[in-house]
Amino acid sequence: xxxxxxxxxxxxxxxxxxxxxxxxxxxxxxxxxxxxxxxxxxxxxxxxxxxxxxxxxxxxxxxxxxxxxxxxxxxxxx
Amino acid sequence: xxxxxxxxxxxxxxxxxxxxxxxxxxxxxxxxxxxxxxxxxxxxxxxxxxxxxxxxxxxxxxxxxxxxxxxxxxxxxxxxxxxxxxxxxxxxxxxxxxxxxxxxxxxxxxxxxxxxxxxxxxxxxxxxxxxxxxxxxxxxxxxxxxxxxxxxxxxxxxxxxxxxxxxxxxxxx
Numbered sequence: 001x002x003x004x005x006x007x008x009x010x011x012x013x014x015x016x017x018x019x020x021x022x023x024x025x026x027x028x029x030x031x032x033x034x035x036x037x038x039x040x041x042x043x044x045x046x047x048x049x050x051x052x053x054x055x056x057x058x059x060x061x062x063x064x065x066x067x068x069x070x071x072x073x074x075x076x077x078x
Numbered sequence: 079x080x081x082x083x084x085x086x087x088x089x090x091x092x093x094x095x096x097x098x099x100x101x102x103x104x105x106x107x108x109x110x111x112x113x114x115x116x117x118x119x120x121x122x123x124x125x126x127x128x129x130x131x132x133x134x135x136x137x138x139x140x141x142x143x144x145x146x147x148x149x150x151x152x153x154x155x156x157x158x159x160x161x162x163x164x165x166x167x168x169x170x171x172x173x174x175x176x177x178x179x180x181x182x183x184x185x186x187x188x189x190x191x192x193x194x195x196x197x198x199x200x201x202x203x204x205x206x207x208x209x210x211x212x213x214x215x216x217x218x219x220x221x222x223x224x225x226x227x228x229x230x231x232x233x234x235x236x237x238x239x240x241x242x243x244x245x246x247x248x249x250x251x
Binding site: 027 | 246248249251
């Protein structure tokens with residue numbers, strides 16, 4: 001199992017480039033590139049918050065665990 | 079800039095100590111060879127100096143042991159000097175918090191343990207020579223040396239932990 005970053009898909013859906021995101025969240029292009037290519041070892045809450053705010057998404061939209069079974073949290077679907 | 083100058087000074091000083099160390103090795107080796115091949119001359123000189131008050135052959139054996147300890151100390155100093163020079167090179171290159179430097183500091187710690195043990199062995203021989211009745215400079219055990227050795231091991235551990243934290247931070251976005 002590995003945590004995958006779906007930044008590329010989110011950017012594509014928002015018609016946004018990595019450079020534009022970099023300017024919007026005030027994080028260097030190099031660091032965002034590291035995140036996008038899955039080479040990051042950790043992500044700060046502040047980074048996560050900034051990206052989610054700009055891309056109007058939830059952390060779960062950005063990060064996913066690949067190969068993990070679907071978690072059953074006991075909540076009923078509406 | 080001040081730090082840069084202190085690093086340059088440290089590098090030149092260590093290079094000087096490096097060559098002084100090599101000279102010491104040559105000196106110890108030369109004394110050792112002289113005590114073997116010039117044994118008769120040395121024994122005659124010592125016999126005249128101490129006028130039969132001590133066993134000259136035993137004194138020469140003790141002196142040879144001191145030369146062996148001196149040569150071992152040169153090897154230990156070589157380990158310390160080369161590791162320090164390598165560490166300074168990484169500081170100059172701008173990236174000192176790397177795993178090899180933590181390992182180098184740890185090696186310096188072990189070299190200092192060796193140094194302290196050699197000091198103890200040297201102390202035993204110097205005391206032995208003194209009891210024979212020969213002229214020797216005094217020797218006292220170095221408590222500060224053991225404290226410094228312990229300090230280097232603690233610093234090596236701190237350095238290793240810091241390097242791991244730095245590695246983690248480098249991959250943090």
